[in-house]
Amino acid sequence: LGLGPGKTQVMTQEAHEALAGCGVVLGHRPYIEQIKHLLQGQKVIKSAMTKELDRAGQAVDLALSGEKVALVSGGESGIYGMAPVVYELAKARGLKLGQGPGELKVKVLPGIPAVAAAAAELGAPLSHDFACISLSDRLTPWELIEKRLSLTAQADLVIALYNPKSKNRTWQLDRALEIIAEHKPASTPVGVVRRARREGQSINLFTLEGAKEAEVDMQTLLIIGNAQSYVYEGKMITPRGYINKYGEGK
């Protein structure tokens, strides 16, 4: 299940119910911290980052042993989250999926994606067609990431960049901005959101040209506009085009 970004006011009702009804809660440490005030007697297993497979394996083992397990992801469980890892593992182990004995029963509960929370704080920068691209080359070859950046920029899509930087990945963002700038104007608005809906949230607006100066870390998401995007009264907006087509209307 996806917890959404940070504060539990953005959790869905069904995620609240799933947490309340489970026997074991499993997740990356900071996500467990985020929800611990909601837990009452459930067994809690915190796990470290980069241990996604171990975590999914534990969840699957516990579920097969008859436990009702909540495996939590920050943001959306199906977008850079744990849902696909559980399915990957089920396939690798040749498990049957279903309700029967010996079968693994999986239910994916979506959460508010980080990109939607970041967008809401910026104004309305997604609005229409967009792409999400992670700059982490841990599991994806950097060449493919570069290709995706170039083609989506050529497609004039709004681009959301996940995982822009980490302790060990320091040059990727600058290179990504450079590639995007080959196909989008230097004046394109870029929204930089750190810790959306969490303590210490920061929201900053740049141009594509100036975005290299942004303070960016692992908990930052960047949203790069399309050719129509603008900043108005401190908000980053990608118009859907109603005003252009219909005027102000009545």
Added chain:
Amino acid sequence: LGLGPGKTQVMTQEAHEALAGCGVVLGHRPYIEQIKHLLQGQKVIKSAMTKELDRAGQAVDLALSGEKVALVSGGESGIYGMAPVVYELAKARGLKLGQGPGELKVKVLPGIPAVAAAAAELGAPLSHDFACISLSDRLTPWELIEKRLSLTAQADLVIALYNPKSKNRTWQLDRALEIIAEHKPASTPVGVVRRARREGQSINLFTLEGAKEAEVDMQTLLIIGNAQSYVYEGKMITPRGYINKYGEGK
């Protein structure tokens, strides 16, 4: 605010609170129907589809007159939703945004996007980098839509197609699938989700080659896999790549 798809169990807690605390609720008729059991004495204004600008204008007028207005979108308010329309209108009217007298106070509350709900029902087909593209050419030139389809397919992104068909737009989806098939293998899995998390939900899996046979309407969303996507035990999965990189792990 975004209601998420269909059932109110996927609404966030803050959306519930905003509805409970407002004086007027404004929205497209079916979304109002969806939440009417949550309303208690709020003034309700239902509006027709394709009246987005009128609806945003009413919301803005009411807000400026001192009302606390909840303008609702199905799914996510910032993705093909009403949030950008409000900002577009504010700019067209030259309104100041802020907390002061005469200023328009806007707060965007995100909802579970239709694409995340559809993905959760299919399995985990998004998982990693993806693009959302609407096939509606009401506000976007069809040539630009074709370009976006071609480039995102070349980028090997998972592609979610919004608004694939309507009464008046009948040929666009076939053409879109044709363009995508120029760059993705015929065997690529395609998930077709109608009315995700609503009454009458249907979930069907096709290959890219076979997807033309799918029954599709305005309330359908298609998710087309990337080169790694597969179907396992009836679920559509795009692996994040942990198994490939680390084996099953321990």
